Amino acid sequence: AEMERTFIAIKPDGVQRGLVAEIISRFERKGFKLVAIKIVVPSKQFAQKHYHDLKERPFFNGLCDFLSSGPVVAMVWEGEGAITYGRKLIGATDPQKSEPGTIRGDLAVVVGRNIIHGSDGPETAKDEINLWFKGEELVSYTSNAEKWIYG
Ligand code: DAT
Ligand code: MG
DSSP states (O other), X not given: OXXXXXXXXXXXXXXXXXOHHXXXXXXXXXXXXXXXXXXXXXXXXXXXXHTGGGTTSTTHHHHHHHHTSSOEEXXXXXXXXXXXXXXXXXXXXXXXXXXXXXXXXXXXOSGGGOOEEEOOSHHHHHHHHHHHOOGGGSOOOOOTTHHHHHO
């Protein structure tokens, strides 16, 4: 797997439910590296940009209202295979179908309140990181644990 960066966001339900540390720790313990993080209340227009691929879907308006309804913790995580494996840590879109052990499987119940977003591929990861972060907000550093994680 290639070293890559993925955009991960804890949605307003995850923040309000006090799940920020729980979610961060799952990515951290896996061995991924946190390279950007901030808390923001996105505007509705910003939410529409983030979810532009879904604009024809019946739930689009409610989804954008929800994402802009409160603070979101926006992050970039880096590691080998971080995009695909990040999606595995998150679990299926509908928490009714997410496996136990995944973030949505363990911590959410319905699709409209599934607490977390993760990029679904290299192109969307790039676009989402650029939408949510300025270049200087991404921090490059060597983690002391890297040699123990990757050998
Ligand atoms: P994911 O967040 O797993 O990438 P997605 O990109 O298909 O899923 O959809 C984005 C979000 O939209 C999803 O996290 C929750 C909401 N959503 C998806 N399908 C839905 C549905 N059938 N009804 C209501 N909300 C839905
Ligand atoms: Mg998606």
